[in-house]
Amino acid sequence: MPHTTVSKVSKACEPAPAGAAQHTAGDTPVRGFVSARTLVLAAVALLLAAWGFLPDFSVTLLNYIGLYALVALGLVMLTGVGGMTSFGQAAFVGIGAYATAWACTSPDAAALLGSLPPALLPWAGLLLGLAITFAVAWFLGAITLKLSGHYLPLCTIAWGLSLYFLFGNLELLGGHTGITGVPPLVVAGFSLASPRVLGLLIWAVLLLALWALHNLLDSREGRAIRALKGGRVMAESMGVDTGRQRIKLFVLAALLAAVSGWLYAHLQRFVNPTPFSLHIGIEYLFMAVVGGAGHLWGAVLGAALITLLKEQLQDWLPRLLGSSGNFEVIVFGLLMLFVLQRFADGLWPQLSARARRWIRPTVARLPAAAPLPERSLPARGTVVLQAHQVTKRFGGLIANNAVDLTVRAGEILALIGPNGAGKSTFFNMISGVDDPTAGEVRLMGQAMTGKPSREFAALGLSRSFQHVRLLGQRTVLENVAVGAHRRAQRGWLASMLRQDRAEEAAVLAEARRQMERCGLAAHAGTPAASLALGQQRIVEIARALASQPAVLLLDEPAAGLRHLEKQALAKLLDQLRSQGLGILVVEHDMEFVMNLADRITVLEFGTVIAEGTPAEVQGNQRVLDAYLGGADDLGAAA
Numbered sequence: 001m002p003h004t005t006v007s008k009v010s011k012a013c014e015p016a017p018a019g020a021a022q023h024t025a026g027d028t029p030v031r032g033f034v035s036a037r038t039l040v041l042a043a044v045a046l047l048l049a050a051w052g053f054l055p056d057f058s059v060t061l062l063n064y065i066g067l068y069a070l071v072a073l074g075l076v077m078l079t080g081v082g083g084m085t086s087f088g089q090a091a092f093v094g095i096g097a098y099a100t101a102w103a104c105t106s107p108d109a110a111a112l113l114g115s116l117p118p119a120l121l122p123w124a125g126l127l128l129g130l131a132i133t134f135a136v137a138w139f140l141g142a143i144t145l146k147l148s149g150h151y152l153p154l155c156t157i158a159w160g161l162s163l164y165f166l167f168g169n170l171e172l173l174g175g176h177t178g179i180t181g182v183p184p185l186v187v188a189g190f191s192l193a194s195p196r197v198l199g200l201l202i203w204a205v206l207l208l209a210l211w212a213l214h215n216l217l218d219s220r221e222g223r224a225i226r227a228l229k230g231g232r233v234m235a236e237s238m239g240v241d242t243g244r245q246r247i248k249l250f251v252l253a254a255l256l257a258a259v260s261g262w263l264y265a266h267l268q269r270f271v272n273p274t275p276f277s278l279h280i281g282i283e284y285l286f287m288a289v290v291g292g293a294g295h296l297w298g299a300v301l302g303a304a305l306i307t308l309l310k311e312q313l314q315d316w317l318p319r320l321l322g323s324s325g326n327f328e329v330i331v332f333g334l335l336m337l338f339v340l341q342r343f344a345d346g347l348w349p350q351l352s353a354r355a356r357r358w359i360r361p362t363v364a365r366l367p368a369a370a371p372l373p374e375r376s377l378p379a380r381g382t383v384v385l386q387a388h389q390v391t392k393r394f395g396g397l398i399a400n401n402a403v404d405l406t407v408r409a410g411e412i413l414a415l416i417g418p419n420g421a422g423k424s425t426f427f428n429m430i431s432g433v434d435d436p437t438a439g440e441v442r443l444m445g446q447a448m449t450g451k452p453s454r455e456f457a458a459l460g461l462s463r464s465f466q467h468v469r470l471l472g473q474r475t476v477l478e479n480v481a482v483g484a485h486r487r488a489q490r491g492w493l494a495s496m497l498r499q500d501r502a503e504e505a506a507v508l509a510e511a512r513r514q515m516e517r518c519g520l521a522a523h524a525g526t527p528a529a530s531l532a533l534g535q536q537r538i539v540e541i542a543r544a545l546a547s548q549p550a551v552l553l554l555d556e557p558a559a560g561l562r563h564l565e566k567q568a569l570a571k572l573l574d575q576l577r578s579q580g581l582g583i584l585v586v587e588h589d590m591e592f593v594m595n596l597a598d599r600i601t602v603l604e605f606g607t608v609i610a611e612g613t614p615a616e617v618q619g620n621q622r623v624l625d626a627y628l629g630g631a632d633d634l635g636a637a638a
């Protein structure tokens with residue numbers, strides 16, 4: 001925004017790990033003497049009480065902080081939570097601002113909206129701005145969000161620039177001069193012309209957005225959004241439609257920016273293209289990152305810090321250096337470098353870590369949990385998963401060569417083979433991560449070729465990964481709950497408005513049930529990354545079980561486990577088998593495999609070289625040859 005000028009906040013609305021926030025003290029020790037919620041309410045009450053007495057300049061600063069924080073909040077969701085970087089948010093602020101300025105001042109708009117009383121024009125402008133932003137963001141999202149790596153940020157720069165130049169070149173938007181004479185907002189006959197009064201609306205909108213987004217993150221949909229950061233493969237395997245979630249997130253961030261632009265236009269009462277440039281888009285990103293891009297309150301902190309810092313620098317530097325110039329930009333850039341070097345996760349985590357001693361997380365009460373809908377498992381012996389002549393080529397390399405394999409309900413099939421034999425590639429083929437070059441995969445009798453992983457998940461297939469894919473900073477409970485995504489239905493709006501509590505209770509109860517089943521009950525509130533690697537693998541199994549699968553694919557589940565843990569895992573898999581699950585295990589631990597599997601398929605150089613019971617496979621000379629040094633392992637397992 002044009003103004004190069006212009007809360008201290010608490011831990012309160014930080015999206016606390018669900019396990020810590022919503023369940024018994026057994027998960028997380030309850031500390032602190034003031035609850036996060038009380039602190040926020042007290043801060044809001046204080047701000048309200050002081051609002052009438054603050055100097056005009058402070059009110060102006062606070063208004064701008066509120067406006068910037070709204071945009072940065074969208075970026076926290078998009079970048080910090082969802083893992084997508086955008087430099088172009090200022091353009092959406094521009095759409096919100098120009099839409100209302102045009103609706104309120106243009107003769108064309110008057111002809112169109114002629115019957116509307118003048119007091120309603122800004123509200124028509126808001127609707128127009130939101131509608132245009134929605135359409136533009138959806139369109140841009142659809143064409144750019146498929147890109148990954150540095151391509152996506154580059155694209156946001158491209159369309160950020162395009163929209164900026166569009167604002168300056170459209171005659172109907174006043175060209176580079178912009179639009180003047182934007183009227184003040186009027187609510188119920190009361191004019192919000194004074195920045196002091198409009199500021200109340202700005203902060204009310206910001207607090208409402210914080211509340212809604214906090215609720216969203218603390219829900220099934222919030223976990224799905226966070227799962228995006230764990231990689232699309234994991235999220236899709238848990239049944240999350242990642243493409244849709246990404247677009248929704250992108251549109252949400254754009255709409256928040258547009259609302260900020262709308263408020264800005266009625267605060268400034270004129271608009272021109274300058275505040276919607278790429279330069280300002282970068283500044284918004286700075287705010288989110290410096291504040292703490294993974295934390296909702298980080299947006300407020302970042303907006304406040306950067307606004308105040310720029311203000312001070314603009315004031316002090318010319319005095320200090322004895323000449324005027326844009327010195328603050330240089331110092332500002334250096335300071336940003338320092339902050340990002342020193343605190344890569346932003347400043348909010350630092351602040352909240354210090355406050356943890358005296359602030360306790362809000363304990364939300366959930367209603368009694370009803371069970372989630374159950375899937376009826378196929379009868380024992382039914383073919384649940386079938387690979388027919390599955391071939392995968394990577395250029396000239398044949399990773400899987402006409403592999404046939406069948407998994408039945410109520411059995412454990414092991415897929416073994418030396419390193420590089422093609423086991424993980426095959427796993428990807430039969431779970432929808434990748435498409436076979438030739439051949440067919442059938443799940444529950446349905447042809448699955450070309451279908452994404454989430455369709456596999458919908459039909460009852462769940463999996464773990466060779467390289468653990470968990471949300472390391474989130475609790476074990478939350479990670480396991482991601483697995484139950486498809487068993488619940490409440491969407492974004494219901495989550496934002498807290499209309500999902502009964503379902504959320506059911507999801508978390510199911511996650512706890514699976515954790516108990518897997519011996520993880522004591523770790524509900526522990527961040528997943530702080531568990532040993534072997535236990536993280538068990539968390540993946542619990543997460544897979546939370547989807548109530550009919551087919552379970554486990555990629556090296558015993559790797560990193562100690563002897564007793566392996567025994568417990570074998571017992572669990574045995575139980576699952578007796579309950580009728582079809583289980584396919586890729587594993588290098590021969591003792592584990594030989595004692596557990598009903599049948600074994602052996603791959604070498606992508607080709608099946610043997611199949612049969614453990615005893616048959618151990619006696620197979622080709623298998624012994626394939627393993628060479630590993631022949632001892634096979635023998636030892638006998």
Ligand SMILES: Nc1ncnc2c1ncn2[C@@H]1O[C@H](COP(=O)(O)OP(=O)(O)OP(=O)(O)O)[C@@H](O)[C@H]1O
Nearest residue numbers: 394397399417418419420421422423424425426466
């Ligand atoms: N995306 C890819 N592009 C090119 N080659 C690949 C790709 N993925 C796997 N490969 C190759 O395919 C072959 C099979 O690899 P894969 O990871 O499936 O073996 P694996 O049996 O799972 O091995 P490990 O037991 O070590 O995990 C290897 O030669 C590997 O280098």
